[in-house]
Amino acid sequence: MKPSRPSLILFSIAFFFTIVFDILQYDYLTVCMKSIVVPSVFFYFYSSNNFKINKYQILIYILCFVGEVFHIMNVEISDEGSMICFLFVYLLLIKTIVSDYERIRLKKNDMLPIILVVVLIVYLLCSVLSLQFEKMNKYHFLYTLYGVVLSVLGFICYTNYITRGSYVTLLMTLMVTCFIISDMFFIFNKSSYSLVLVLICDVTQILAYFFMSKYFVNSGKKRIRR
Secondary structure, three states: OOOOOOHHHHHHHHHHHHHHHHHHOEEEEEHHHHHHHHHHHHHHHHHHHHOOOOOHHHHHHHHHHHHHHHHHHOOOOHHHHHHHHHHHHHHHHHHHHHHHHOOOOOOHHHHHHHHHHHHHHHHHHHHHHHHHHHHHHHHHHHHHHHHHHHHHHHHHHHHHHHOOHHHHHHHHHHHHHHHHHHHHHHHHHEEEEEEHHHHHHHHHHHHHHHHHHHHHHHHHHHHHHH
16 A cells, blocks of 8 residues: 555545535635645655655744634634634645746737636636725725735646646646635635535635645656656
């Protein structure tokens, strides 16, 4: 059995029960399962990467885990504490991706899709920030900063995929797409609760962790080949 297999099995089990507890509306058990997802996907990455990890990657996983634990605490600032953790996750991902790749060289036929990406990202950011609920009004600067950082991460990932189009850039694009969808539906759920919104939020969040780990593994292999 491959060293990564047990952690992948644990990840799949935690993923499955997260969906089950979401459907049954056992919120506390759902958050507990999501907290198990992060360590399991970390060990999947660690074993798949020949037990090598750098300081930025381990900090990203720690912050993801702490961000999920904030929801278990269920205190008044749980959402904001979790948001700050993931804000730093996105900043570290930006740093990691920019370090992994040389400066992007744009071609003429890349301009239109990149412009469309920028327009879409700005539209989604403005649409989400225009929603009105208590915490959005109270912590508007934090929500705005969070949205801008995630938008920058999205722009970097999509631009890399458009200009390079490799398997590694596809993984980073899937990762950031899942993060964007998860965060959007988390905000939507705050303004209007729905089980469907919760399911979409949790499923895409967990998939984002998986694609992030796959990206780390494959980008590491890419550096070795260089």
